[in-house]
Amino acid sequence: MQFTPDYYFVPHNEEEVVEILNRHSEDQIRAVGSLHSWSDLASSDKIVINLSHFDDINIEKQDDKTWVTVGAGCKIKDLNRELYQQQGLRLPAQPIISAPTIGGAIATGTHGTGSPSLSHFVEKVRIAAYDQDTGTAKIYEIESGSELEAARCNLGCMGIVLSLRISCISEFLVEETVVERQHLQEVLAEKEDYPLQEFLYIPYSWTFVNFQRREVAENASVDSGKRSWGASLYNVYNFLNVDLFFCLIVKGLISFWGNPERIRFFYKNMFSKAILKKVTVRERSHQLLTRTREMFSHEETEIFIPENYIAEAAELIRIVTDVFAGIKKEIPEEFSSKLESVGLLEQLKKSRGTYTHHHPFVFLKLLPDDTLISMSSGMDKPCYGFNLISYQKPGEREAFRKFSDVTTCALARLYNARPHWGKYFCLDQDDIEALYPELETFREICRRYDSKGVFQNNFTRQVLGFERER
Ligand SMILES: Cc1cc2nc3c(=O)[nH]c(=O)nc-3n(C[C@H](O)[C@H](O)[C@H](O)COP(=O)(O)OP(=O)(O)OC[C@H]3O[C@@H](n4cnc5c(N)ncnc54)[C@H](O)[C@@H]3O)c2cc1C
Known part of the structure; x- marks a missing residue:
């Protein structure tokens, strides 16, 4: 992802954020974290706000429960270190890398293995957005109902998240x-x-x-x-x-x-x-549970396959991989008819012998989230995050992306699998509408905080179906 905004702000406090929002209320504004997303979610040609000065950490205890209120620009690794050193605590979900900011991780439903995503554990969101009646910027605290479910995985569409209150657990x-x-x-x-x-x-x-x-x-x-x-x-x-x-x-x-x-x-x-x-x-x-995955430039796609489809999906992944590598002569009838029914059979046949995948497929387990549109939102059973990883150079990933496209579309259309919002992303609005029953509720809540669509970018307009109302 590469983009060149007209203005790049690094505010020091909440008043400055509100002032930027008021000054640019007719423009397009995106917050950025560590820019660790492969999708175009964070991009903006107009105004970018970097929250790196918002990195305060406050831990509070009540009876046997603990929470942390943390600035949205704080990196997960800094938060992890502070939680562990101060009180022997950790976040309830541990992503594999810890370079992302807490604001960016929450915005995209970032997850580890064996738990819901980090978003699920957010109990309060402090956010700068627009007043629906006056159109001026102000600060909201969201801590209940469907507004909290929307803010937990917000894709940057509800406003500029300033801080978050998240429950913590003891390190183990x-x-x-x-x-x-x-x-x-x-x-x-x-x-x-x-x-x-x-x-x-x-x-x-x-x-x-x-x-x-x-x-x-x-x-x-x-x-x-x-x-x-x-x-x-x-x-x-x-x-x-x-x-x-x-x-x-x-x-x-x-x-x-x-x-x-x-x-x-x-x-x-x-x-x-x-x-x-x-x-x-x-x-x-x-x-x-963490790795240093950033030493070599790479790209990932992750698709969340509901548990009940995992065996059939694994067989499909094997067939698609072998066809792309040119080593499978015939596609079994059961799968060719399924692929034809979702409009992918011809595309797969044309791709025969065009790409040999070069990395193991990584599977992580994600439990259901209480959010509106994170990857395991509204599920009643766990799903498996299936990762496709390419270490090719950025300009040489076209064949990998075609492989990802066919695999993602097939898994989404046949097994209701949802792609990670922050990784290489290929689905369009039709596929996304079918995958997220609460999408319209999410859009409606975002409009309450941003009636002019200031916090939208091309990605969110095209993929989430927001219409810019100006
Ligand atoms: C090497 C690598 C490994 C990864 N491993 C994992 C993993 O283990 N598990 C996983 O789930 N994901 C993983 N990811 C994906 C990554 O966690 C997400 O894409 C995450 O969003 C990146 O956080 P960031 O701080 O870089 O956010 P950015 O990429 O900068 O932004 C992501 C989104 O968050 C929004 N945003 C950021 N800050 C704010 C704010 N303050 N207010 C409002 N919106 C905001 C942006 O507008 C954008 O829409 C990995 C990515 C990389 C590069």
Whole structure:
């Protein structure tokens, strides 16, 4: 995402934000966080407001409950550090990377594994927006009803979020063991025992690597309740082997010494051998559940597949991947008729042999959210975030994007899977209307705070169906 706004403001306090809003009430304004979204959600050619000076952290306790009120521009990593060091606390959802701001993460329904998204846990939102009657800017506090559900995952459309009150939990130990599995059924059979599990679906070998993870009760008098003595070593191993060495291999496979055959050979014969398996480690959750994914430029698409469709969706993903790689001659009748019914069969056939995917598919578990339009809003069962990742250079991702487009459209239209708002995004308004039953309520609430559509950009107008009313 690249854009050049006419004005870029970095206000120091709420009065300055209100003043900017009043001065530009006929313009287009977007707030930005760390600009870690791949979709065009944050872009604006007119006015951009960066909330980086809004980074105060206030922790409050009442009985056995704890909350943090945090400035929207505070980075998740700074908040995590403060929560842990001050009170042994953590956020109730832990995204894999912690560079995004809390305002940006909330706006897009950012999530980790084994819990609802961060948005779900927001209890109060302080936001600068426009008065419906007078059109002048003012500050609102939203803390209940459908307005809170809208503000929890707001896509930047309700106004400039200044601060958020979020419930917190005590930091805990996570026990992790990595195992290889031949079939998805085996991985899913382990989900009750390992509620924090994450798994990889390995292209071309079509086996699974399951990160069996669960919370363990901390108890200094027994070994099974203590942080493992080798935990620090394990963190170093993860950094060197997973974040660095594996990425270098992938970069090599897609550039100087790679070709489609070598990519397939690597995943069929080598990938799972290079992973440390059957070693059990206990480590603090904020350490074990986060990764340094930013060392190499990459792009992600994430699609949230409802749990009841996961087995069929995994088979479809395998078929689409093999057809794109040119190694599947026939598409099974059951899937060709389904793909035809949603208008994708011809597109898939034309794509045969155009792209060999070069990264394992990553699956994370997301529990239902109490929001209007986050990816697991209104669901009654968990869904799985299915991640497509490309390490190609920015100008060379066209084939990856076509692969993402077909996969996302097929999963959305056949299994009601919703794409992540902050990642590479290809669906149009028709698909989105079908996926989000509460979208009209969301639009109506946004208009209450912004009757002129000042907080809209091209992305939100095209994808969410906002009409600019001027
Ligand atoms: C390497 C990498 C790893 C990632 N890992 C994960 C992951 O594990 N889980 C996950 O769910 N996502 C993940 N993401 C996606 C990322 O968390 C989201 O896109 C998130 O929104 C980025 O936050 P940001 O601060 O960069 O926001 P930006 O990208 O700057 O903005 C995102 C949206 O938030 C709005 N916004 C930002 N601040 C405010 C504010 N104060 N008021 C109103 N609106 C605001 C913007 O207008 C925009 O619409 C990852 C992204 C990257 C690059």
